[in-house]
Amino acid sequence: MNCKYLKSSLTAIVLVLGVLLGVSTTAWAQQPGKRTITGTVVDETNQPLPGVTIIVEGTTTGTITDFDGNYSIVLTEEAENLQFSYIGYQSQTVPVPQANQLNVQLLADTQEISDVVVVGYGVQRKSDLTGSITSVGTDDFNSGLISSPEQLINGKVSGVQIMQNSGSPTSGSTIRIRGGASLNASNDPLIVLDGVPLESGGISGNSSNFLSLINPNDIENMTILKDAASTAIYGSRASNGVILITTKKGSTTKGIQVNFSTTNSVQTKTQMPDMLSRSQYVDVMTSRGSDEQKALIGDYSTDWYDQIYQAAFGTDNNLSLSTRVAKNTPMRVSLGYYNQDGILKSDNAERLTGSVSVSPSFLDDNLKFNLSAKGAHNNNTFAQTSAIWAASIFNPTLPVYSGTDAFGGYDEAIDNGGNPVNGGVRNPLGLIEQYNSTSKVDRVIGNIDMDYKFSFLPELKFHATAGYDYAKGKGNIYVPAEAAQYYTTGGRDYAYGPQKNTNRLLTTYFNYNKYYDALKSSVEATLGYDYQYWKSTTPLYQELNTAGEVQSTSAATDQRHAMVSYYGRLNYGYDGRFMVTASLRRDGTSRFSDDNRWGTFPSVALAWRMDQESFLMDNPVLSTLKLRLSYGITGQQEGIGNYNYLPVYTYSQEGAEVQYGDQWYYTYRPEAYVSDLKWETTKSWNAGFDFGFMDNRISGTFDFYTRQTEDLLATVPAAAGTNFDKNILTNVGNVDSHGIEITLNASPIQSKNLNWDVSFNMSWQKMEVKNLSLIEGGSTTNTLVGPSIDSYQFQVLSEGYEPYMFYLYHQLYDAETGKPIEGAYADLNNDGQINSSDLYRYHSPAPDFILGFSSSLNYKKWTMNMSFRANIGNYVYNGMAMNTGAWSTVSYNSYQLNNLSTSFLETGFNSRQYLSDYYVENASFLKMDNLTLTYNFGKIWDTCNLNINGMVQNVFTITNYSGVDPEVPNGMDMNFYPRPRTFSLGLGLNF
Amino acid sequence: MKKIYFCILAVSTLLFTSCEKDLDQYPHTETTSESVYTTADNYKAVLGKLYTSFTTTGQEKGGGNSDLSSNNGQDYMRCYFNLQEVGTDEVASTWLEGDKVIDLTYLSWDANDPWVSDMYYRIYYTIAMTNEFLRNATDDKIAGFTEEEQANIVHYRAEARFIRALTYYHALDLFRNIPFVTEDDPVGAYAPPRYTSSQIFAYIESELKDIEDDLLSRTELEYGRAPKAAAWTLLAKLYLNAEVYIGEDHYTDCITYCNKVIADGYSLEGDFQKLFNADNHLRTNEIIFPLPVDAESTVSWGATTYLICGEVSNTSDYQDPAAYGVTSGWGMFRVRGELPALFDETDGRNLFFTEGQTQYLDEVDNQSYGYFMSKWTNLTDGGEVASNTVDGGVDTDFPLFRLADVYLMLAESVIRGGSGSSSAVALDLLNELRARAYGDNYETDGKLAASDLTLNFILDERARELAWECTRRTDLIRFGKFTTDSYIWQWKGGVKDGKAVDSKFNYYPIPTSDLTANPNLYNKEY
16 A cells, blocks of 8 residues: 555545544533542653543542543532543542642553453453453463463363364364354364464465464463354354454563563373273184184284384473563563473474564554464474274284384285285384384464554554465475385475465554544444455476386465455443444455455444443342343354355366377366355344352353354355266355353352362253255255264255254164164164165263363462363264174285174174264263462562473263263264373462 | 536446446357357267267366366266176175275165266266257258268267267166256256156157167278268167067167178177277278277377276286286276186187186175186287376277177177078188187087077177177176076175175166256166
């Protein structure tokens, strides 16, 4: 944007607003019996404080200081006291002096800061909030070894479910706010880092843990916007909730504050799949095995889990400096080093992060800048995770090493041609040690924020953010030629990437904030424009073997999309008792055709602070009571390809050519597309109240919500022959959901030496698929979805039911032994045969209740924190028990025997019973996530504070579930990388 | 003041509209249909995808960037082989559990069977792509090209319609009553009507007759493309099985089209085994329509790779993978004992690996039971290993239609009462096949007399000549032997000694997923 134009346009807008709104401020006239008091308000460094609210106590008369900290207020004779208040400062009540001059100094109040909540495009006082918003600050963050930002708030917020996808340090988490609104499109919330909405998904070399490139230690606050009224300002990306991350800034006080913390940890393996022990295995084989099979029993005793898992070390070190480099220029610099091994050997994530933020202000604080840059360099080593499966089923009577040099010395099953058996299971340790996959990822997120307060109209602010998120990821894979895993193709030695992702953002908005004392009204209006552009490119790469021969070719990719948005919001408050928020956003996206490109997303919310009413004002017990009601429409466009509405053709690569005569030619393939693709929209209601008793020693919130998602983006089977794929992502049907969220905080003990705070949250949610027919009038659909084993899928989307319910046969049991009878299922439709029409819907992986509980007990210098989490009513399919629990799985070839699940001892099945409900178990659980004991030495010398803490994470799990972990992605327990238990010692120093 | 307003308006209009232009984003590495159909070469490239859709599964080597979501991710021919052969006496699969072919093997599948579903969607995937090609190849749309280019595209168009007729024929043969969709239907939310087998039969028949003139003859055509004779052969197959499909006798029509093929200048290849080796692209004398596979350029993990690697044991102490041109065997396909029993010792087509193997099966999924086939190889004419099969599969093309089949169809139609030929001609043609098969022993062991020409003989002779060429199931059904007790083979119906099964297994069900997506469809018996 041309600067000249910018300046003139800004000036013009200001003038207009000034004319419209400024009139009231000048319409003062001296009246009899009244007098005018003037004065200046300054901060503790004697800098003038603009925007301080001054109210005559017991009335609603008030004013605000100008940019020089000056004010003037007209008082009646009855006026006794003046209240001075300002966000972030301690309020003061001062008696009206005899003189007409009153200067006041306000002191910063760290306590107060927590009462300000970051909302989309601005901040709001917590007491003024109308929507369902939860803010978690540093004090309440989880401690211990935190691998990624979302882990800071795991279990802390009702309605928010965070599940680490596996125990690997390179794995990320699945975050769901109110369970997500969609089925197949993304259910990930929008994450906004310091005003920059981040692109979902990952990058080559870090596909699942991209968020971890933001150092959790740099985060000041995370705010979760849950209801549509709060999120609708983010329009088309808001249906799954929004997480606003605010990073730490420099300090406003003089001197250098240094923070150093270090956490060092050991992770150990926990629960493993329950396979037969060596002696059980030998018993089973000798009693049931054929002669050929018995011949394959070895003399060794190998615990393959011990071979591939290890105790894993990790360290996380952070150093930050916070200072004021010049007058009005706070600055913060931080450095972080994180290095975590996985419990699976060779698995490792290493991360070096740095951040700088400088926040200079000019023109008496009327022009503020914030420049910040966050950088991360990430090295990953990915273990060959197929070793997890191999270790489970590898014959426990075989040795690790063969005693020969073949295949790198690892004992492998060899066929008649001297090759590793085709389709056989490879030596688990060989899989790990002969596989070297590394990646390097760099990410830089920079943003420049500008806030300009118009000197002649301090109520009006202009804000601009220019953000840039750049990431580059690449990797190498090497497998020696002699390794069994790629033996017949000569190993692997190739590089992929670099994939480059860029995300550019321009945000500009005006914010007008004024208190009209004559009307007892506060008005805050925001009007803005956003532009965001994403680009991701990957060069062509070829998978080569160690001899440099091409094994496969992956085409280059170049994906781009853009979004343009206009938005506005109006907050109106009357008398501190009634608040109304209305917002409107209009989004245009490049992902849809011209006709469907633009969407409008409105919202409105009301709040009533009953505690401010005269009948409750002085209530000794009830200190806070606020009722809230909101409605909004939000959209969803993630999870869709960038060009899905266009008839795209893909050119083929080497090896996928057509022969004409004696020549080969590349081919063109049409891709599936849906020309009238559009937004998924969600309409939601939220009703709730906030309450507090006994000066808020007990406080809490309650919310009830309903959501209707329409034009659901779902991947459903297209009628065969009508498109270029079996399944297409398109707008179909509706899903409804409703739920309840409760949060309770209490401080049972508050004394000089002993303090105890507890907090509890609970969410309950029900979801129902209303309609999933692609074609109107289509019969009731049962769309098979979810993870699969050998192409069997176990879950279903059906109209009128919860999504993702298990869809299986009902197992019949022997009346005497109680054992399941192989292949005997209930004939549910009574037609005399067992076929797919006897499948039925049996529970779902989604919990009915999610509970969180945390406790902080402080005695003198000791603090003990605990956090627990529980899910009730979630079901898991025990895939390991099924897939290794039948006799036929003991051998897939003549050279190799496989171990079996102990489930086999219970069922005695000959063949795998994929679709038996026997394997679906209630996986309700209670987990103790965190136990921390901290000793705060306080000042150890002059200005230095020290604290030391010991932590255990993933302390215990109580569950009746028989598999590895009751908390697994998509309710499928299969080859799960177990979550470790972590013991750490931490030390924090600040001076 | 007005000036300022104007400025704001001008600037914001400029800024915002230019940004809004960014909302028009088009692919950079891929392209859109608008730009694809601008050159005749591109038409040929799209046609190429139609041809390779039988053997490959994606736009990258070995299936990368895959074509469509499916259960097993395998190619058209792998599915087709499984559905046509695995349940018959021609195959005993080792991978019963691992590859989920238990239900196919035991003739006990249902509408959720993964292979049945994959075959079905593969067929309709090819049909959908063909329709898309034809939508863009109308006379109007190609009017801008040179006359020569237009003429070429007219041929491509006819070939695309042949490919569609072929896939519809497979759909008819496997599923009977099926959804029907052509280039006149839209892409997207649309429920194709259910066509009965009679309607589909009539459609295939009219399509094949309609394109006859626009297809090139075998002498004008590049290898890999479909000549006129391919359409004739397909018509012959359609007519031969008409009683099964529509309850009408069309043997005379069958003979008509067999005669057309025979008159087109084809001749039998002298060496039977050379039809099934890595140089079989040279056998255009006999092979009418091949599906080319190449370890470098058209890599397939199904089609012939599936057969050749599959017929080589990975447990036998006696068999040498290199003798088949294979790096390592997959060891999953043997034949049931009834098939070798059909062969004379001196029949040159008696190509089984028997050493260390039993003829009959005590267990299905144990490699030591049942003979391995040795008909197919990945060896060149000179006996060299043609490719590293682990890296790129085989070089052997799949002969989908060949002259020997046409001879057998003609002979069968004559015996079944069709006119347009004679028993004498039929006898001569069969004796040509026998002479090639028996070589020096032809006069003593192989030569047929007129009295040998019975229907049962034809069925057995088809098994001897066309084993593993994806015709056994169709043949057994035509002879009423696939589900009934008039012919029992080991493990038919899931019991060792075999048993009859429900007659519904004469065709496959429409998969459940399409029943939910398309309300016009239903399965009567499943």
